[in-house]
Amino acid sequence: MPEKNIDVLIVEDSEIDTMAVLRAFRKADITNATHQACDGVEALDMLRGTGGKSALPQPCLILLDINMPRMDGISMLDELREDDGIKDSIVFMLTTSGHTVDRKAAYERNVAGYFLKENLGPLVEMLKPYCQGNEFPV
C-alpha cells in the first residue's frame, strides 16, 4: 500500500521565494501537500499545533530559510531539536547565505542538506525521488 506523501513546510519570509518553491514543485510534478510559514515562530506553531494553528502531520519535510524576522532559521532549529514531538523533522536549509558559520551551525543541528537559493532547481530535482523513495521516521 503506498504511504501518503510527506507534507512539506516552507519557512520563508519572502513571498516571491515561497512562490518560487511552489512553482518549481509544480514544474517537477511534486504533488506533496505544502504549507507556508513566514518565520520560525509561525513554523513552530504550525508544527506543534500551538498559537491557534492546527498541528501539521508528522514528520514534516521542512525547507528552511535563515534570515527571517522574529525567529531566524538557526534559532528555530535549536527549538525544533529540543522538542520531542517534532525533533524528527527532516530539514533542508534553503538560503542566500553561504557563510561558513551558517553552514556549520545548520549541520551541527542535523540538517539533511544545505542549498543556496540559486540552486533551487537541483534541490527540487533531488527532492522528487527523495520524497517518493525515502523511508521517513515513523
Place this chain on the structure above:
Amino acid sequence: MMLTAKTDDQLKMEMLREGVGDYLAKPFSMEEFRVKVERLTAQRRRTIAERAILLQKLLKSNQDLERFAYATAHDLRSPLRSIDILAQWVEEDSVGTLHPQSAEHLQKLRQQIKRMEKLLRDMLDYSTMEQATDEAGEIVKGSVLLTDILALLAPPAEFTINASEAFQRLSMPRMPLQQIFYNLVQNAIRHHDGETGRIELDVEVDGPRYVFTVRDDGPESIRNITRKFSTCSRL
C-alpha cells in the same frame, strides 16, 4: 627652539617662519627657558593627543562606511533577486504570446538586473577586500592574473589587452590586485569611445615599491595614469 646670541630680528622672524618653536636670545634666564620648554612640550602633547583622537574618528568612520556599503549591497540583493525571478516567470509564461518587442525589452530588463547584481557583488567583494589584503593570500604570476581577469571580463573581440613581460613575470598577491585590475580594465573598455581599443598593463620597480600602470588609447588623448585607487570611485 633656537638658543642663540644672535639678536638679529630678521633672522629671528625667518626662523619662526621656518617652523622653529621658539627663539631665545642669550643671555636668558633659566626660568624663562624652563617655562618656554614646558609650553612647547605641552603643545606637542596636545597635538599628539588631538591627532590620536582624529585618527580614531577616521578609523571609525571608515569602518562605518565599509559596514554601510556591505549592508546596503547585501540588503539590495534580495529584492533584486525577486525582481529577476518575476521577470523570468513572465518570460517563461509568455512564450509565443508576448509582442516580440516586449520580449526583447524583457530580455534587456533581465540583462540590467544581472548587471546590477554584479555591481552589488563587486561592492560586497570590495568591502571585504581590506580584510583579504591583510591575510596571507594566494600568490600568482601576472600572466595567470591577466588570463583570469580576461576570462571574467570576456572583453569584446575588438579590444586587445596586453601585459608587459615584466608584468607577466612578476609574482603578486591575487587579492586585491585581481579586483583592482579587473575594475580598471573594465572601466577602460566601458569608457572607450573607439571601435577598437588597446589596453596595456605594465609594472615598474621604483625602489622598494612597484608602480603598476594601466594604459589605454581611449578618450583624453593617450592616458597614462596609475589609477591605483579608482576602485573606490565607484562606491
